[in-house]
């Protein structure tokens with residue numbers, strides 16, 4: 001159990017590549033924090049600095065209130081789980097899990113108790129006598145987790161631990177790791193490039209790009225109030241729809257205009273845009289697929305927000321339909337009712353819920 005604090009942490013490689021830039025983060029005890037972002041954004045480097053596997057160029061890292069910048073990894077009371085498991089092939093599962101405790105000269109009966117306890121938690125008791133080559137990918141990953149658990153670390157660090165598993169197993173292990181976090185009541189720092197993994201597991205998510213933190217928030221806040229275009233596009237599946245629009249005022253109302261279409265904004269949103277001096281400017285409108293409606297009741301009540309859309313692809317997902325449409329020359333995805341009867345090539349009317357429209361500066 002521990003909190004972890006990163007203060008102005010920067011990492012430069014060979015004095016050139018800035019892998020992590022002025023990273024500030026206070027992780028509370030028992031938090032499940034996720035670092036997410038595209039490949040190369042600095043997730044692994046940050047994690048390795050916390051682990052002590054990489055030197056900090058500037059700034060300070062504290063674990064449980066202690067400055068660890070110059071502390072050896074083994075003295076930091078952390079355990080790290082990697083993507084490629086890194087099990088010892090010649091040892092059995094039991095020996096793999098017992099290894100670090102053996103090095104610490106823990107008495108044999110205690111080691112046995114710890115390994116059995118962790119094995120029970122991970123449901124791998126029946127595999128303890130096997131060698132890694134006789135295990136499936138999912139089982140190996142459980143052993144790797146077991147090896148970390150037996151050490152009872154203050155902080156668990158996980159770097160894309162599920163990347164090598166197939167989709168179904170990955171979803172199962174996601175739940176398993178979330179449960180483990182509840183059972184162990186320990187701080188977890190989890191790295192992934194997969195936004196679904198981040199959204200489903202993290203109590204707080206740090207979205208990174210090019211070494212910089214873009215936003216740090218709960219999954220819900222990230223989804224509903226993305227700070228910028230990058231976060232808006234990265235979080236959510238299918239992706240938020242984007243389109244360049246003009247902000248124009250007619251009489252007392254403010255509209256977003258694009259092509260022949262225009263969307264009237266609700267009072268609060270309109271006022272805010274006016275205050276921010278957006279009138280007469282080109283901005284990016286963002287709208288999530290589920291904020292686009294096709295039903296008559298909505299089309300009526302949102303008459304000022306109806307646009308024409310040409311249906312290009314219809315994807316039936318059982319509980320919903322994903323419509324790929326063209327609106328004023330731009331591709332949009334709308335999530336609509338599975339009962340909806342639509343044909344490719346058809347021109348339909350859709351309402352863009354103006355209360356759920358996001359406005360971003362053009363970059």
Ligand code: ADP
Pocket residue numbers: 013014017018019037038039040041042043044045046
């Ligand atoms: P991520 O885990 O988010 O994919 P990394 O932390 O591995 O990103 O890398 C961040 C940046 O630092 C990348 O540009 C990468 O090329 C660079 N980098 C990582 N490790 C080294 C290294 N040992 N030497 C030089 N550059 C590195």
Ligand code: MG
Pocket residue numbers: 043044045
């Ligand atoms: Mg990485």
